[in-house]
Amino acid sequence: MTVLDLNCDVAEGFGAWRIADDDALLEVVSSANIACGFHAGDPATMRRACATAVAQGVAIGAHVGYRDLAGFGRRHLDLTPTELTDDVLYQLGALRAFAEAEGGRVGYVKPHGALYGAIGSDEAQAGAVVEAVRQFDDTLPVLGMPGSRWLALAAAAGLPAVHEAFLDRGYTPQGRLVSRRSPDALLSDPELVARRCVRLAEAGEIVAVDGTVLAVDARSVCVHSDTPGSLELARAARAALTGAGVTLRSFV
Template identity: 55%
Template sequence: MSTSTEAPRSGSSATIDLNADLGEGLGNWSMGDDLALLDIVTSANVACGFHAGDPSIMRSVCQAAADRGVAIGAHVAYRDLHGFGRRFIDMEPDVLRDEVLYQIGALETFAQRAGTTVAYCKPHGALYNTIAKHPQQAAAVAEALGEFRPGLPVLGLPGSVWLRAAAEAGLSPVGEAFADRAYTPDGSLVSRREQGSVLHEPDLISERCVAMAKGEPIEDAEGGELVLDARSICVHGDTPGAVGIARSVREALTSSGVTVQPFATPFGS
């Protein structure tokens, strides 16, 4: 997987989006502090019911995001509640296409009720990692999103099969980096099954995010330098101390002269 070779962006002109995975509760069970994170991030990846979330949660998160001017994105996934969408499913492409279209269509209904629209899509978990390298599934997801709205912005790993498939389908690919995840030298995420795959130190995470926003190198899992061509950074909401980490990241970005704003706007805006 290729990474960016562009010159580092200057701190005075750097702009970045902060996104977080939200609405990942189910019924009376909740995960993370959605409202606190919505006061920090600029884009909300809202679970659409297949890996987490339910209709009432989708409605409430969409409304809270709209009230704060936070862009709403569809966090589509494999149909895998028990595994939280983190298990690969070998699906026929047309079935995957329809399941993705079903999810984003449901979220769009609640976004419209909140006075806005779904502004982008970010696949979740195993689906995100699979389509980074799996051409057939990547094409199926791209087809679904193109049927939903031509030109829709989509998040993914820079240089991935997924972003290439999205571009070929007429979507708008946007490179994404992860604040608290370790990277392999080729720009892939280190598997969560491996020790050290998730970072927990707020100062280290914040320093990495400033570097990523400015187009400067970060250290990969093998000690080398890696530059990621990203317009959005994900701050996970399900890790211990997530709100504090997200707040530290945003403060570090703004104090370093980086403008934090959504990469996508609601349809028709």
């Protein structure tokens, strides 16, 4: 029987600003990437997400990013490795405080936005994030794209490296994510997302925007909370996967 994790970004609000219905999403997914205050999230939002995740039996992941609230963490920052290590370690510590206060724990790390993209190929920044995780907990799993420098360096450092795929993002023929500036960047049709996740589970394939069939080995699949209709997409993915006999369970 196939086992997959369904993850989603949550706590990506700030003050009165809300991105999605976190409580509803946490009823659907098996892992929650909780924003840690740098690209989004504030103390009350982070704590509420941790409390709800614990109540729902959902794994808590640290969704660390660049210090860029105004740009939602989607603008690249040219930080030194030391600066980036310290910024990531700071975010991990903040989330651990709230997770443990609510009876949970930080179970894995998944970078966000521009940081996620940068550490796919940037050796220095990828190494800096790996170093932050290693200093925080050298047994902590990390989540990322297959073939990324981030996962390669994490595995070399002894961290469990987990591959993920995206249900709501377009892929290039090279297996990268299409730029968010492109009209092909987002998939917002629940039926299309449902078909994509079943094909991924059953055949290990994703179709790129030009029709190229990509082989993708993933233990976790992601829906972004800021994709239009994210809750419907997550529900469609869960229903399709369970209907195909897939067991939804976190990898931690």
